[in-house]
Amino acid sequence: MYAGFGIRFGASIIDTLLLLAVTFPLLHLIYGKGYWTAEDTVVGIFDVLISYVLPLISTILFWVYKSATPGKMVLKVKVLDAKTGSAPTIRQSIIRYIGYYVSILPLGLGFLWVLWDTKKQGWHDKMASTVVIRPKNKGVEPVRFDKK
Template structure:
């Protein structure tokens, strides 16, 4: 049986919608963190160390969701999962970290790495290819 018969690869618009849903809950967390930092710093802005800490916390939250649920909340709402491209299981931690860092690579050349999935036969962005992952869409439950 061909790979496409076993799994349904997530499309561009569904993945983009999941990103927007994730931004809807991550952005308020980030703003709250910045506001607390501003208060603690007496209105002088975040220190470089606090900015690095915010980036680290954001990355850790996403990595924990990927490891525990194979998806961030936005992907969960849209029935998407990040899976190992070879066997469909949860990718190991080093590959999840590579996938997260691969977002930088995907975004650098004017977002070409994100658009790559539009003509990739496995609908992989560059960060998916780097980490050897796929984003799949599960069928509706009870349907």
């Protein structure tokens, strides 16, 4: 069955907390207490690498190699190619990640789209041609993939 908004939101909370547990100590270690009171949006190159590049690369690698981020793994949901049911490609994963920004811009409407879409796809899923599924009763309930 397709994974709905609630479980996907829960997975994103878990992912955010894990990401903060990794990035905050690293930023504090490198920049010290001054990082938290700095008026600059970006403090330095390590800020960019840790705050932006690390999340991008790790998320894409998790999608490609595990079909899920840690939060999705904990909640037993997977990101799959909407046409084949396979793990998303690197290209799809990059498009999906960029699609997050598209989805959040109009007041999060692209994420809320999951609430009423028949395949529970957000705009980022539609852009990347992915779906998020949830196993049911030790197996996956049949999900329609468009095979061409």
